[in-house]
Amino acid sequence: MMKNNADVVIIGAGINGCALAYELSKRGKDVIVLDRRHIAAGATGRCGAGIRQQWSTKENAILAKKSVEIFENLSNELNYDIGFRQGGYLIAIHDENDMQQAKKNVEMQKSIGLDVRIIDADEIKEIVPILEPKGMEAIGATFCPTDGHADPFKTAYGYAMAAIKQGARFYKFTEVKKIRVKDNEIKSVVTDRGEIKTGVVVNAAGAWSKQVAKMAGIELPNKPVRKEALVTEPIKRIFDAMVISFRHGIYFSQMEEGQILGGIPSPEEKTGYHTEPTFSFLQRMAYMLGKYAPVLKSINVMRQWTGYYDVTPDALPILGKTSIEGFIQCNGFSGHGFMISPMVARLLAQLINDEKLDLPIERLSINRFKGKVFKEKSVVG
Numbered sequence: 001m002m003k004n005n006a007d008v009v010i011i012g013a014g015i016n017g018c019a020l021a022y023e024l025s026k027r028g029k030d031v032i033v034l035d036r037r038h039i040a041a042g043a044t045g046r047c048g049a050g051i052r053q054q055w056s057t058k059e060n061a062i063l064a065k066k067s068v069e070i071f072e073n074l075s076n077e078l079n080y081d082i083g084f085r086q087g088g089y090l091i092a093i094h095d096e097n098d099m100q101q102a103k104k105n106v107e108m109q110k111s112i113g114l115d116v117r118i119i120d121a122d123e124i125k126e127i128v129p130i131l132e133p134k135g136m137e138a139i140g141a142t143f144c145p146t147d148g149h150a151d152p153f154k155t156a157y158g159y160a161m162a163a164i165k166q167g168a169r170f171y172k173f174t175e176v177k178k179i180r181v182k183d184n185e186i187k188s189v190v191t192d193r194g195e196i197k198t199g200v201v202v203n204a205a206g207a208w209s210k211q212v213a214k215m216a217g218i219e220l221p222n223k224p225v226r227k228e229a230l231v232t233e234p235i236k237r238i239f240d241a242m243v244i245s246f247r248h249g250i251y252f253s254q255m256e257e258g259q260i261l262g263g264i265p266s267p268e269e270k271t272g273y274h275t276e277p278t279f280s281f282l283q284r285m286a287y288m289l290g291k292y293a294p295v296l297k298s299i300n301v302m303r304q305w306t307g308y309y310d311v312t313p314d315a316l317p318i319l320g321k322t323s324i325e326g327f328i329q330c331n332g333f334s335g336h337g338f339m340i341s342p343m344v345a346r347l348l349a350q351l352i353n354d355e356k357l358d359l360p361i362e363r364l365s366i367n368r369f370k371g372k373v374f375k376e377k378s379v380v381g
């Protein structure tokens with residue numbers, strides 16, 4: 001039997017819904033998480049597992065840095081190994097224009113205390129020996145050794161299990177159909193299994209957040225965009241860093257078990273709910289991977305898949321309150337909702353629990369779209 005009331009109802013059991021359920025239940029809140037499928041069924045279970053603090057906007061960089069501080073101890077905190085490791089992110093610099101932007105980024109990143117530096121082509125090869133700087137068309141790179149990876153499935157499940165121990169309830173295969181609002185306040189959530197009375201609803205529905213927001217009469221600018229990724233056969237462990245290029249859109253790294261996991265924007269990439277994988281993605285990825293690391297030219301691809309980015313006009317998330325009392329946004333994560341989830345969850349739990357926030361989040365509220373928006377530049381695709 002489904003419980004019919006809660007302090008907070010979270011819609012979506014992706015990494016953000018699970019992490020928030022943990023932070024809220026830790027604070028004694030009675031929490032229900034609803035998902036029409038299961039834990040990590042959305043973008044979370046399809047993600048590249050990367051955790052990067054090297055961003056061009058201070059908002060993303062601080063959220064990621066604070067999240068890394070949480071990730072560093074998260075396996076202990078959740079009593080569950082989330083597979084966190086810090087092999088760094090190596091971001092290609094292709095020409096003088098890139099170099100100018102990289103210098104600006106590094107200056108800002110250093111100002112918030114990040115250990116990051118610009119390296120030359122020789123050092124690229126020292127850090128990832130299989131890379132070919134000429135093939136990459138790289139004159140250098142930025143490198144941050146505390147960037148890294150964690151397992152998105154294990155992280156989401158780790159958070160969910162810890163939340164359940166603290167009293168949170170997860171109802172899977174339960175779809176939210178309506179949000180009841182009266183006198184501008186949240187009253188309840190109607191699902192295909194019954195109604196739950198609550199004063200607080202969190203919209204953590206990933207690429208479906210726009211539809212969920214509409215249920216409460218709120219318009220979000222988010223768009224779902226299909227992204228593709230692949231994983232190869234496992235090979236001997238060769239490198240630890242994630243390699244990325246904003247110009248070529250490619251990212252790849254070697255997983256714990258030896259596989260290469262990566263992606264690149266497909267020539268057929270489109271907005272909307274399209275799940276079909278494309279051959280042109282495979283071709284482009286194979287071509288670019290071969291240029292970056294010629295030794296990987298003959299590696300076998302085991303699997304490719306698709307998922308959605310929940311993209312906002314400035315590639316920054318939408319967090320916090322709306323004009324409807326009790327309706328909280330936790331979406332619009334574009335391509336980086338996994339890496340910032342620990343800090344996002346902490347901040348939203350503080351907001352919902354009327355605590356002082358560790359960081360201000362007003363600049364990430366939905367109200368920012370009324371004015372001029374400044375787009376995050378450090379995005380792939």
Ligand SMILES: Cc1cc2nc3c(=O)[nH]c(=O)nc-3n(C[C@H](O)[C@H](O)[C@H](O)COP(=O)(O)OP(=O)(O)OC[C@H]3O[C@@H](n4cnc5c(N)ncnc54)[C@H](O)[C@@H]3O)c2cc1C
Nearest residue numbers: 012014015016036042043044048050176206307337338339
């Ligand atoms: C190919 C790819 C690679 C990526 N690589 C990275 C990376 O390296 N690092 C990184 O940080 N991020 C990456 N991302 C982005 C990251 O995966 C997402 O930003 C993050 O997982 C979003 O998590 P979420 O919890 O907000 O949403 P989701 O994981 O999408 O979860 C939303 C959930 O809401 C549920 N839902 C929707 N509507 C309803 C409804 N009406 N009722 C009930 N439930 C509903 C869905 O079933 C889903 O489970 C990548 C994404 C993709 C697709």
